[in-house]
Amino acid sequence: MALWGMVIDLDRCTGCQACVMACKAENNIPAVGMKEAHKERVISWMQVLTETGEDQHGAKMRFIPRPCLQCDDPPCTKVCPVYATYRNPEGIVAQIYARCIGCRFCMAACPYNAKYFNWHTYQKEAPGQNPDVSLREKGVVEKCTFCHHRLQRARERASAEKREFDPAEYVPACAEACPAQAIVFGDLSDPASEVAKLAHSPRAFRLLEELGTKPKVFYLTEGEAGG
Amino acid sequence: MADAGDPHEEILLAPIERTGPGFYWAVALLGVLIAWGAVAYWAQFTSGLGVTGLHQPVGWGFYVTNFVFFIGISHAGTLISAILRLSKAEWRRPITRMAEVITCMVIFIGAGQILVDLGRPDRIMNVIRHGRYQSPLLWDATSISAYLTASLTYLYLPMIPDIAILRDRLGKRKLLYSVLALGWTGTEHQQRVLNRAIAVMAVLVIPIAVSVHSVVSFVFSMTLQPSWHSTIFGPYFVVGAIFSGIAGLIVTMIIFRRAYRLHYYLKPIHFRYLGQLLLIMALLWFYFTFAEYLTGYYGAEPEELKVFWAKFSGPFWPFFWTMVLCNFAIPLLCLVNLKRHTVGKVLVASLSVLLGMWLERFIIVVPTLSLPRLPFPEGIYWPTWVEWGETAGSFGLFALFYLLFTKFFPIVSIWEIREGREMALREVEERIASYLPGGAEGES
Ligand code: SF4
Ligand code: SF4
Numbered sequence: 001m002a003l004w005g006m007v008i009d010l011d012r013c014t015g016c017q018a019c020v021m022a023c024k025a026e027n028n029i030p031a032v033g034m035k036e037a038h039k040e041r042v043i044s045w046m047q048v049l050t051e052t053g054e055d056q057h058g059a060k061m062r063f064i065p066r067p068c069l070q071c072d073d074p075p076c077t078k079v080c081p082v083y084a085t086y087r088n089p090e091g092i093v094a095q096i097y098a099r100c101i102g103c104r105f106c107m108a109a110c111p112y113n114a115k116y117f118n119w120h121t122y123q124k125e126a127p128g129q130n131p132d133v134s135l136r137e138k139g140v141v142e143k144c145t146f147c148h149h150r151l152q153r154a155r156e157r158a159s160a161e162k163r164e165f166d167p168a169e170y171v172p173a174c175a176e177a178c179p180a181q182a183i184v185f186g187d188l189s190d191p192a193s194e195v196a197k198l199a200h201s202p203r204a205f206r207l208l209e210e211l212g213t214k215p216k217v218f219y220l221t222e223g224e225a226g227g
Numbered sequence: 228m229a230d231a232g233d234p235h236e237e238i239l240l241a242p243i244e245r246t247g248p249g250f251y252w253a254v255a256l257l258g259v260l261i262a263w264g265a266v267a268y269w270a271q272f273t274s275g276l277g278v279t280g281l282h283q284p285v286g287w288g289f290y291v292t293n294f295v296f297f298i299g300i301s302h303a304g305t306l307i308s309a310i311l312r313l314s315k316a317e318w319r320r321p322i323t324r325m326a327e328v329i330t331c332m333v334i335f336i337g338a339g340q341i342l343v344d345l346g347r348p349d350r351i352m353n354v355i356r357h358g359r360y361q362s363p364l365l366w367d368a369t370s371i372s373a374y375l376t377a378s379l380t381y382l383y384l385p386m387i388p389d390i391a392i393l394r395d396r397l398g399k400r401k402l403l404y405s406v407l408a409l410g411w412t413g414t415e416h417q418q419r420v421l422n423r424a425i426a427v428m429a430v431l432v433i434p435i436a437v438s439v440h441s442v443v444s445f446v447f448s449m450t451l452q453p454s455w456h457s458t459i460f461g462p463y464f465v466v467g468a469i470f471s472g473i474a475g476l477i478v479t480m481i482i483f484r485r486a487y488r489l490h491y492y493l494k495p496i497h498f499r500y501l502g503q504l505l506l507i508m509a510l511l512w513f514y515f516t517f518a519e520y521l522t523g524y525y526g527a528e529p530e531e532l533k534v535f536w537a538k539f540s541g542p543f544w545p546f547f548w549t550m551v552l553c554n555f556a557i558p559l560l561c562l563v564n565l566k567r568h569t570v571g572k573v574l575v576a577s578l579s580v581l582l583g584m585w586l587e588r589f590i591i592v593v594p595t596l597s598l599p600r601l602p603f604p605e606g607i608y609w610p611t612w613v614e615w616g617e618t619a620g621s622f623g624l625f626a627l628f629y630l631l632f633t634k635f636f637p638i639v640s641i642w643e644i645r646e647g648r649e650m651a652l653r654e655v656e657e658r659i660a661s662y663l664p665g666g667a668e669g670e671s
Contacts, residue, residue, distance in 0.1 A: 036277065039280075039282050040282040040283050040284075040604065040606045041277070041282050041283060042283070049601055049602045049603065050602065051602045064601070064602070066601065075450060075451055078361060078362070078449075079362050079363065079364070079449065079450065080359060080362055081354055081358065081359055081362040081364040081365050081368075082350075082353040082354060082356075082357040082358065082359060083357050083359050084353075084357075099350070099353055099357060100346075100347065100350075101345050101346070101347050101348075101350045101351065101353050101354065102276070102345050102346020102347040102350075103341075103344065103345055103346075103364060104286040104287060104344075104346070105362070105364060105446070107283075107284070107286045108286060108287060108450060108452070108596060109450040109451070109452070111451055111452070111600055112600075112601060113283070113284050113599045113601065113603055116283060117276070117283065117286060117346065118275070118346070119275055119276050119277030119281070119282075120274060120275040120277035121274075121275060137347075138274075138275035138276075138277075138346065139275055139276065139345070139346025139347040140346060140347060141346075207601065208600060208601075211451050213451075
């Protein structure tokens with residue numbers, strides 16, 4: 001069984017937000033409008049966090065792209081009262097919009113703030129939307145699923161063409177769009193895969209690792225040269 | 228049984244027999260509050276939770292605060308009454324019913340907060356259809372339902388002899404009272420059975436009540452979040468619940484003492500005793516709060532400290548320090564000396580505790596959420612008219628339920644007072660004699 005994971009090289013990330021936009025387009029993420037944005041209600045499954053740190057030569061910006069970290073021990077799924085969010089066998093944390101009762105317990109439990117709530121009906125059926133991604137109604141929580149529909153599509157294509165499914169055929173929109181190729185995606189359970197190798201590199205670390213959530217998104221520290 | 232044992236009993240039946248203009252004024256006022264709540268809820272139901280001030284990351288605000296607060300108040304009744312009954316505190320007789328009614332009414336309101344908080348209230352049945360027992364919310368649902376059932380039973384049982392009195396004495400609602408009285412005639416056998424049942428329920432209700440508020444605290448403490456993930460939360464919430472519960476009971480007693488002229492039944496001594504209980508709870512509350520914050524501070528885990536300082540000197544300081552003032556300083560000042568102006572002082576202390584405990588719940592829910600660990604923009608939460616309306620409506624609904632109850636049933640247990648007058652005096656004397664060395668041998 002595959003274990004899908006991601007490695008993000010912070011040294012390469014320029015904070016250009018291409019991943020954010022690609023994710024929004026791919027997953028029909030609604031633009032909430034100015035007024036709602038001012039109320040801190042922007043929905044952004046992939047979000048580039050910025051941190052200003054100090055180095056020897058003064059202030060320095062640091063960019064941390066943050067999708068859902070697809071924790072292997074996810075605090076968010078533990079608390080859901082109705083199985084609306086769960087970790088599937090391949091390690092992707094899924095969200096069933098049609099079942100979620102909107103209690104927002106999972107949001108309160110996720111230490112990475114990776115879940116988003118539909119405060120109003122933001123998303124409407126519109127031309128040009130991705131038909132593979134379901135519509136979210138008001139009152140439910142939504143989140144990144146590593147573009148799970150792409151995996152399904154890749155599998156279907158492989159089976160239609162009567163051949164083995166190749167993990168390389170499955171890449172989430174953000175990884176595909178990154179101009180700096182900072183995002184590497186693949187099967188962590190396959191030691192030969194690039195993502196597994198990078199995840200074991202000495203530069204690799206995970207966000208808030210001390211919490212024991214076992215995220216499947218790894219980061220590579222910025223190089224010693226100081227970007 | 229039907230003969231009036233005491234001319235003063237008329238006072239207890241008066242609100243049921245006659246309805247004055249005061250009642251209609253009160254209902255009208257509460258109606259306004261409830262209407263506000265209804266409009267607010269309708270606005271929220273049709274256009275989504277976006278009409279509230281909630282946002283990312285503060286996904287829980289007033290509603291969850293109200294939920295914890297109301298469920299806390301519910302501990303006034305059943306729990307306190309059970310403890311007083313079991314410890315044979317004779318002064319309890321005029322207040323147990325009032326207390327128990329609070330519980331039954333407020334649980335509905337408290338549980339309703341969760342419904343109001345849901346983004347998809349239409350899917351509430353999913354909790355039963357797809358219920359997942361690993362989630363603390365399901366533990367909540369279970370123990371609150373158990374508490375409601377037990378409390379309703381515990382309220383109803385001691386009402387049976389009183390309902391029989393109403394059936395025999397009152398001209399109206401014969402059918403209702405006859406059905407509810409279950410054929411009570413007051414035979415010795417019936418009385419024995421009833422007393423046994425009340426005693427069993429009193430014992431049963433205490434662990435359930437403790438479980439309810441522990442489980443409410445687990446909603447927070449089972450998560451990894453700073454200043455929620457704490458083992459003290461269970462007992463802390465229970466203490467807080469009893470604390471606010473007593474305050475709620477005192478305020479209710481004072482209101483009805485005034486409105487229904489119950490001075491003959493509710494004497495300063497009752498308020499003095501309850502005031503002393505409240506004082507003890509204030510000290511306990513302070514001890515728990517101190518222990519909780521000192522541990523966080525001394526451990527100095529950076530995430531924990533962020534929330535700690537946000538409460539002490541950051542954006543939440545006005546709430547935090549008002550809470551300390553209301554839950555500790557004011558009650559202490561009012562309650563240490565209750566010799567004079569008892570009722571007034573106890574009332575001030577109780578109102579202050581009610582406000583303080585609401586703030587305590589708020590200060591638990593919101594700061595933790597508003598300080599995410601990763602570098603997100605930090606947002607404070609401002610409620611909108613919708614949340615104020617829902618809150619006002621909830622209080623209004625609770626008061627209205629309570630008021631209506633008093634129009635159907637006596638708010639002070641008539642038979643228990645009679646029993647106190649006829650039997651307890653002798654019993655207490657015997658009991659005290661049995662405590663004393665060399666005294667008559669009690670049941671060993
Ligand atoms: S990052 Fe948050 S939402 Fe994603 S799996 Fe982990 S706990 Fe759940
Ligand atoms: S908001 Fe939805 S997914 Fe999250 S815990 Fe509640 S029901 Fe589950």
